[in-house]
Amino acid sequence: MTILNKEAPERQDLEALLPWHAAGTLARHDTDRVTRALATDRDLQLQYDLVREELNETIHLNEMLGAPSSRCMEKLFAAIEAEGSKAPARRSFDFAGRISEFMAGFAPRKLAWAASAAVFAIVAQAAVLTTVAIKDPNVAVYEPASFRSIDDAQVVIRFVPQATVGDITKFLDAHHAVVVDGPKRGSLYSLRLPTASADKPEMTKLVQRMQAESKIVEFIATRE
Amino acid sequence: MQATSDEVLIGRIASGDRLAMQVLFARHHVRVYRFVLRLVREETKAEDLISEVFLDVWRQADRFEGRSAVSTWLLAIARFKALSALRRRPDEELDEEAAEAIEDPGDDPEQALAKKDKSAVIRKCLEGLSADHREIIDLVYYHEKSVEEVAEIVGIPENTVKTRMFYARKKLAELLKAAGIERGWP
Numbered sequence: 469m470t471i472l473n474k475e476a477p478e479r480q481d482l483e484a485l486l487p488w489h490a491a492g493t494l495a496r497h498d499t500d501r502v503t504r505a506l507a508t509d510r511d512l513q514l515q516y517d518l519v520r521e522e523l524n525e526t527i528h529l530n531e532m533l534g535a536p537s538s539r540c541m542e543k544l545f546a547a548i549e550a551e552g553s554k555a556p557a558r559r560s561f562d563f564a565g566r567i568s569e570f571m572a573g574f575a576p577r578k579l580a581w582a583a584s585a586a587v588f589a590i591v592a593q594a595a596v597l598t599t600v601a602i603k604d605p606n607v608a609v610y611e612p613a614s615f616r617s618i619d620d621a622q623v624v625i626r627f628v629p630q631a632t633v634g635d636i637t638k639f640l641d642a643h644h645a646v647v648v649d650g651p652k653r654g655s656l657y658s659l660r661l662p663t664a665s666a667d668k669p670e671m672t673k674l675v676q677r678m679q680a681e682s683k684i685v686e687f688i689a690t691r692e
Numbered sequence: 693m694q695a696t697s698d699e700v701l702i703g704r705i706a707s708g709d710r711l712a713m714q715v716l717f718a719r720h721h722v723r724v725y726r727f728v729l730r731l732v733r734e735e736t737k738a739e740d741l742i743s744e745v746f747l748d749v750w751r752q753a754d755r756f757e758g759r760s761a762v763s764t765w766l767l768a769i770a771r772f773k774a775l776s777a778l779r780r781r782p783d784e785e786l787d788e789e790a791a792e793a794i795e796d797p798g799d800d801p802e803q804a805l806a807k808k809d810k811s812a813v814i815r816k817c818l819e820g821l822s823a824d825h826r827e828i829i830d831l832v833y834y835h836e837k838s839v840e841e842v843a844e845i846v847g848i849p850e851n852t853v854k855t856r857m858f859y860a861r862k863k864l865a866e867l868l869k870a871a872g873i874e875r876g877w878p
Contacts, residue, residue, distance in 0.1 A: 487833065519861075551751075631710070632710055655711075
């Protein structure tokens with residue numbers, strides 16, 4: 469194995485790449501080059517040890533800087549609120565945006581009926597499946613670990629894009645709901661509802677009450 | 693569950709989704725804050741600047757083309773804001789740096805060495821580097837940016853990135869030597 473002269477351009481290039489090699493941000497080709505050189509070049513190895521020491525202390529130094537106060541988040545969202553709603557931007561291939569635009573073409577009353585029908589269909593389907601499962605003890609029912617507690621009543625929800633953080637917070641507080649998951653594909657969030665809502669008729673009523681808040685809720689469905 | 697990618701969040705922000713903005717902010721604000729704080733060296737100013745950085749993201753999300761990582765884009769905006777803020781400072785406040793920090797009798801490196809705390813001296817010397825050198829060292833070591841990404845954030849050619857990093861390390865070695873730590877390089 470050839471050890472390059474310290475003044476050789478290739479050796480200097482390898483030396484210059486050591487910080488990125490230590491940080492793990494080199495391309496595969498360069499990583500291989502540096503790794504091979506380190507295996508044989510003692511001086512380069514010593515340099516690499518120094519680089520790792522610098523890297524370690526730089527991380528330590530930055531981590532000691534702490535975090536900003538909540539003031540900057542409050543300031544940011546106050547500024548965003550002050551700017552008001554912005555028109556949805558058309559991106560190159562914004563499928564979700566186009567669906568939203570399509571849905572916006574319907575009258576609010578028609579949309580509300582469609583959404584209510586969708587909620588009803590989902591609840592009815594869940595009720596049928598549950599009944600079948602209860603009647604036939606041989607039917608194995610898939611029960612995700614996260615939903616095993618009978619106290620856990622969950623819904624899947626999508627908020628309207630224009631809903632403010634304040635609106636959503638008020639909405640969650642009013643229904644004693646907590647976001648437990650999301651956002652997932654389609655901007656969907658999972659909410660955990662209060663214990664009493666695990667009761668099915670109560671749950672249906674609660675979902676309907678939440679659905680009625682059309683300024684906040686774009687879509688809502690129960691999870692079984 | 694796989695977390696929503698930054699790129700998807702930016703798409704939602706472009707459509708006015710405030711919740712997506714909150715998620716992106718939660719994900720990146722601490723690192724952006726630390727990057728800015730290392731440049732402006734003033735906590736209140738750094739906090740104000742990161743609010744401005746994310747407000748720019750809110751306003752310009754529809755212009756993000758996805759050619760670079762969102763974190764790279766954020767750091768580029770943050771750098772621009774920090775440098776603009778530094779330019780607005782009166783001349784006498786502009787920090788120049790190294791030796792002052794090292795020779796400060798309150799935090800004498802010899803004292804630190806006496807305590808056999810080499811790490812503390814290295815960190816002190818890292819703080820004593822010039823703004824350009826601090827910046828490149830932070831971007832490479834802490835923010836884990838590649839040569840190409842640093843070039844994009846700082847707005848210099850890739851070869852200059854490597855050269856600047858080399859000189860930043862060389863300057864650090866000089867400061868360490870002055871503080872009594874001989875590393876055998878360069």
